[in-house]
Amino acid sequence: xxxxxxxxxxxxxxxxxxxxxxxxxxxxxxxxxxxxxxxxxxxxxxxxxxxxxxxxxxxxxxxxxxxxxxxxxxxxxxxxxxxxxxxxxxxxxxxxxxxxxxxxxxxxxxxxxxxxxxxxxxxxxxxxxxxxxxxxxxxxxxxxxxxxxxxxxxxxxxxxxxxxxxxxxxxxxxxxxxxxxxxxxxxxxxxxxxxxxxxxxxxxxxxxxxxxxxxxxxxxxxxxxxxxxxxxxxxxxxxxxxxxxxxxxxxxxxxxxxxxxxxxxxxxxxxxxxxxxxxxxxxxxxxxxxxxxxxxxxxxxxxxxxxxxxxxxxxxxxxxxxxxxxxxxxxxxxxxxxxxxxxxxxxxxxxxxxxxxxxxxxxxxxxxxxxxxxxxxxxxxxxxxxxxxxxxxxxxxxxxxxxxxxxxxxxxxxxxxxxxxxxxxxxxxxxxxxxxxxxxxxxxxxxxxxxxxxxxxxxxxxxxxxxxxxxxxxxxxxxxxxxxxxxxxxxxxxxxxxxxxxxxxxxxxxxxxxxxxxxxxxxxxxxxxxxxxxxxxxxxxxxxxxxxxxxxxxxxxxxxxxxxxxxxxxxx
Numbered sequence: 001x002x003x004x005x006x007x008x009x010x011x012x013x014x015x016x017x018x019x020x021x022x023x024x025x026x027x028x029x030x031x032x033x034x035x036x037x038x039x040x041x042x043x044x045x046x047x048x049x050x051x052x053x054x055x056x057x058x059x060x061x062x063x064x065x066x067x068x069x070x071x072x073x074x075x076x077x078x079x080x081x082x083x084x085x086x087x088x089x090x091x092x093x094x095x096x097x098x099x100x101x102x103x104x105x106x107x108x109x110x111x112x113x114x115x116x117x118x119x120x121x122x123x124x125x126x127x128x129x130x131x132x133x134x135x136x137x138x139x140x141x142x143x144x145x146x147x148x149x150x151x152x153x154x155x156x157x158x159x160x161x162x163x164x165x166x167x168x169x170x171x172x173x174x175x176x177x178x179x180x181x182x183x184x185x186x187x188x189x190x191x192x193x194x195x196x197x198x199x200x201x202x203x204x205x206x207x208x209x210x211x212x213x214x215x216x217x218x219x220x221x222x223x224x225x226x227x228x229x230x231x232x233x234x235x236x237x238x239x240x241x242x243x244x245x246x247x248x249x250x251x252x253x254x255x256x257x258x259x260x261x262x263x264x265x266x267x268x269x270x271x272x273x274x275x276x277x278x279x280x281x282x283x284x285x286x287x288x289x290x291x292x293x294x295x296x297x298x299x300x301x302x303x304x305x306x307x308x309x310x311x312x313x314x315x316x317x318x319x320x321x322x323x324x325x326x327x328x329x330x331x332x333x334x335x336x337x338x339x340x341x342x343x344x345x346x347x348x349x350x351x352x353x354x355x356x357x358x359x360x361x362x363x364x365x366x367x368x369x370x371x372x373x374x375x376x377x378x379x380x381x382x383x384x385x386x387x388x389x390x391x392x393x394x395x396x397x398x399x400x401x402x403x404x405x406x407x408x409x410x411x412x413x414x415x416x417x418x419x420x421x422x423x424x425x426x427x428x429x430x431x432x433x434x435x436x437x438x439x440x441x442x443x444x445x446x447x448x449x450x451x452x453x454x455x456x457x458x459x460x461x462x463x464x465x466x467x468x469x470x471x472x473x474x475x476x477x478x479x480x481x482x483x484x485x486x487x488x489x490x491x492x493x494x495x496x497x498x499x500x501x502x503x504x505x506x507x508x509x510x511x512x513x514x515x516x517x518x519x520x521x522x523x524x525x526x527x528x529x530x531x532x533x534x535x536x537x538x539x540x541x542x543x544x545x546x547x548x549x550x551x552x553x554x555x556x557x558x559x560x561x562x563x564x565x566x567x568x569x570x571x572x
Contacts, residue, residue: 459471
């Protein structure tokens with residue numbers, strides 16, 4: 001690691017490139033002050049750089065990836081927003097709370113939490129000034145990268161320098177677009193639907209730091225033209241939002257994007273379900289054969305099973321012969337245990353999600369359920385005859401990467417029905433939660449879904465949450481495809497990385513199993529699109545509790561990103 005002085009007293013430490021993790025700092029009479037702390041730093045390395053002992057560390061947020069190094073400096077005072085002091089001093093409480101493990105609809109705070117608690121953590125209020133050894137530090141309230149992020153202003157040599165954490169990057173770019181997530185409803189803990197909804201708040205925070213002459217973020221070198229870079233970011237992020245909002249499935253559910261936003265492609269045509277399909281709640285739809293047999297799609301709760309039993313009692317169906325799961329989300333699988341107790345039929349799903357359904361403890365993803373569903377895994381494109389229907393299971397990575405769809409063709413009527421899970425509504429695509437892993441790769445993600453719709457042109461597309469079926473014209477499908485290509489173009493301007501999907505995908509590097517026992521061996525799974533460039537190393541915690549949290553250092557080529565992944569070992 002190299003140290004570079006920006007002014008006489010202000011410096012930045014990184015690996016000597018423009019993208020790598022950067023720890024800012026200042027030298028005062030009482031010792032060294034750090035802003036953020038690379039986990040590879042320790043007292044010996046600091047001394048080797050000719051710096052005095054670290055007296056204080058200021059954390060812009062709670063993130064393990066940005067602040068793990070504070071655990072190496074026990075004597076130093078650590079300052080953070082009062083909302084994050086507990087996450088820095090007592091993270092064990094967070095790790096052991098089930099609400100931070102299952103049914104995840106609140107994604108901020110995310111799992112980027114310290115492995116164990118730091119000492120000497122003190123509150124730093126926004127707007128407060130503090131002097132340490134002749135260095136005056138002002139804290140600014142700059143939410144964005146996290147809900148309570150702070151930036152720190154220091155003046156030296158007639159220049160105003162801001163240490164801004166994850167708020168800004170050189171050239172107006174952004175490392176992780178998914179961190180622009182924010183809840184769409186006031187006073188709600190649910191930010192699941194909030195992709196890019198944090199733009200206004202982020203811009204306001206950027207305005208607060210625009211007074212600085214220089215900016216030092218967590219990633220990348222110092223920024224010499226912060227005002228110009230802020231303007232570039234705002235222009236490009238607005239363009240990305242316009243593309244996102246234009247074909248958002250969310251427009252069908254809420255007036256929560258651009259006010260009165262209407263997709264330029266026009267809404268898909270809605271229609272009643274065919275007589276042989278019935279929606280019974282808990283995201284469960286029933287496909288009924290003329291023989292009286294029934295095929296259920298998804299089972300989000302006990303009530304769905306009870307309604308299926310009532311249908312049998314009333315003679316509406318003879319029995320349930322198959323359950324098909326479109327995706328792993330809790331509101332589609334929470335009733336599967338009760339279903340298995342009542343029905344002896346097979347449960348099918350595409351092989352992409354067979355493991356996450358059977359072994360959810362191995363993953364930490366949005367809407368994850370602790371319910372284990374042992375499914376029969378089907379290959380993509382596998383077809384079979386079920387009474388008068390020709391059924392085809394399709395890998396359909398729309399709302400989430402771990403998603404499939406069931407195509408049912410009625411051989412009596414010629415009608416084609418696509419049970420598409422949650423991937424589309426009449427207003428477009430369901431990518432309002434980037435943490436679901438919505439990748440922008442031609443032939444994959446929503447490009448693949450559009451390929452499937454264009455190939456089969458189903459008469460009825462059924463979303464498990466929508467009470468009407470719908471369809472799209474070839475022109476509407478082409479419009480959505482072009483929109484995705486336009487997003488890729490805009491993201492090339494915004495993204496720090498050669499592959500834009502690293503900026504979209506929180507889990508481009510993920511540990512598997514996520515939660516395990518000491519006898520297991522963790523694998524680090526790298527997304528195919530990033531595999532050529534990503535390296536990693538596992539870091540064992542120095543202290544263990546009921547759960548030992550192992551960090552995973554991630555390198556993109558020669559660029560160090562911090563501990564961008566982790567896994568847990570249960571010790572009890």
